[in-house]
Amino acid sequence: MDNPIHIERRGHVFELTLNRPKANAIDLATSRLMGEAFTEFRDDPDLRVAVVTGAGEKFFCPGWDLKAAADGDAVDGDYGVGGFGGLQELRGLNKPVIMAVNGICCGGGLELALSGDIILAAEHASFALPEIRSGTVADAASIKLPKRIPYHIAMEMLLTGRWIDTEEAARWGLINQVLPADQLMDKAREMADLLASGPPLVYAAIKEVVREAEDMKFQDALNKITKSQFETVERLYRSEDQLEGAKAFAEKRDPVWKGR
Structure with a gap:
């Protein structure tokens, strides 16, 4: 074939x-x-x-x-x-x-x-x-x-x-x-x-957290987030897209996601 x-x-x-x-x-x-x-x-x-x-x-x-x-x-x-x-x-x-x-x-x-x-x-x-x-x-x-x-x-x-x-x-x-x-x-x-059309960095964070937390206790998974141990979550929190989301909300417009 x-x-x-x-x-x-x-x-x-x-x-x-x-x-x-x-x-x-x-x-x-x-x-x-x-x-x-x-x-x-x-x-x-x-x-x-x-x-x-x-x-x-x-x-x-x-x-x-x-x-x-x-x-x-x-x-x-x-x-x-x-x-x-x-x-x-x-x-x-x-x-x-x-x-x-x-x-x-x-x-x-x-x-x-x-x-x-x-x-x-x-x-x-x-x-x-x-x-x-x-x-x-x-x-x-x-x-x-x-x-x-x-x-x-x-x-x-x-x-x-x-x-x-x-x-x-x-x-x-x-x-x-x-x-x-x-x-x-x-x-x-x-x-x-x-x-x-949505925020790719948010999707990445969701998928990593869901995947890694599948066999973890709730509090252990949450602690891993708060201790900055999920790479995708930390990347999201430091990103241009995170700021863009807040700006778009304040300006009452659709956000423009760049994935960075």
């Missing part, structure tokens, strides 16, 4: 489309390309928000490419920077990521979606962790999913591999919004443009 991912830049927005017919499954080479792409997104100061989706109308991503595995791709092979799919282990990613789930989202594809900050889904999308049926473990999902939705629902999905539709996914808080298929990308881009 010459172009397993398609990348488009729209102003401050970075769009990545997984494009591996028929199912958008991820092999080792594609995972490495995705890692390089997300690293570019992370490190480019002009890019503020990412949108990730799949090509076609049936599949977002089913995860690991079993056909590639049968041809010699090792499940413990070199996934590249960021681990499987290039995103879930990418260090220092302090920018918002929107997942636009356009169809079947299962296995490693669901783990990829869980790596985003906002998940939008087309009405016909569906979700599952079928690894149990092939005698393997959904490792990243076993860590993430019980923290995102009720424990017993997460365990049922992990232990049985059953599928859920978008109505149930929304009910458990797995996804933010369900949309008609033909409106999915319009909504994702609308949300991306909204975020891209």
